[in-house]
Amino acid sequence: MPVAPPNSARDFRQLHEAGLLLLVNAWDAGSARVMESLGAKALATTSAGVAWAQGYPDGDLLPVSRLLDTVAAITRIVKVPLTVDIEGGYSEDPNAVGEVAAGVLEAGGVGINLEDGSGSVDLLCAKIEAVKRAAARKGADLFVNARTDVFLRGIGPAERRVEETLARARRYRAAGADGLFVPGLKTPVDIKAIVTEAGLPLNLMAIGGLPPASELASLGVRRVSAGAGMAQSIFGRIAALSADFLRDGSSAPPPEAGITYPALNALMAQR
Template sequence: MTAHAFRQLHQHGLLRLTNAWDAGSARLMESLGAPAVATTSAGLAWSQGYADGDRLPIARVLDAVASIARVIRVPLSVDMEGGYSDDPAQVAQHVLRVAELGAVGINLEDGGGQPEALCAKIEAVKRACASAGLDVFVNARTDVYLRGLAPEDERVAMTLQRAQRYREAGADGLFAPGLKAREQIAAVVAGTPLPLNLLARVGLPLAEELQALGVRRLSAGADLAETMFGRTAALASGFLANGDSAPLAAEAMPYDRINALFDER
């Protein structure tokens, strides 16, 4: 699938992304009707045995992206955290490799850093992709809300200031995790032409209302991966404690149904 097709998914309605952490979860989500698949950087890192926070070696990222791209046919977007480097040129090379493997979108975040750093990375990515004849949807994530980088009454303004800078650098979308208040969501939507991406959180308006407010993308983030770990921990600890087999299969997807997901891939 092309970046154009992925871009079109941000133009109308609300794109809902159930973020995957490996090839198996990505294929499962596609089979359930997901119009696109995005990765969760946290879940991907955990699935590879690493902590989240730019600690996953880029070689492992590329292996995971290759495995996911092999089994899905819908557009793939990869959460690349801060690009796994502070050097914009190196980040651009990482993005090129991910795009060559089949990804048509990426997330890049500013974290607790200054917006200048993310601008430089976005500009380098766009230049490198243009030179290589590749089109990649760059979703610029700002952590103004997630990290509380400004007082509550200044967060909309700071988010919009960063959105403008990221757009000028070449960003195609804006991701503002932690933004939940209706009035503030509406203000951000009105203040930038970039399609707004929000992160699923308790207290966030329901999807129908988000769409009416003008939000164009809603991500599950790491919640599905966290729930998977929590549910597995509960089942495994129970089995270790009493050896009872019954709970292990109580909510299991049938073996044949799982196996069939990969038969032709």
């Protein structure tokens, strides 16, 4: 499994330097190919979607081998850069997390998301440092997007969450992070404060109440991720169609399906 070409990593990094990168989150090779065909400049994985597609719950429970197989399958069929959500790195051992990142590089990824969740700031810093060392050993430019869950988990008093996020951002930047992901952040005044002070490109997650893309771009946000919502919707649609079929054997494709069998087949044949 070859490391992604250097120009792919360079292109991905440049997408964070100006404008707003809209990242759709795939969960397997087929979903990634469809998303790429619609003009995506880069792709991301959703940890939840990948885990569900493999029959595991989200939450650092997916076997790393299954993750890397998925990454390799996606990079085989798409040409745009791929960044991979590795949750907390599937280990509390920073060196083991570094090996996961090395595996992502070998499978063709050019970036990762690595989260603090409910863990300590010190631990995520150690993981970032280990990941950067592992990438350096491979001579690869891995984009590390440090995710902090201060807003998503409601950590600390509401009036101090911007301050806490910025304190973490400074630590993560010093450890080697290339981007900052703050899911749950959606208030323009808070977004602007973090954009101004964090010193890292800011990534947000698409959620209800988030300002439109044009406003986010004007605030200086560099990246918005779709998250697990698309995968969740698709699994919901599968459940509805399966329920219909199991009830009365109805097998006619719904009119809103949108992509024909020949079109899907042709997409997968284009490499």
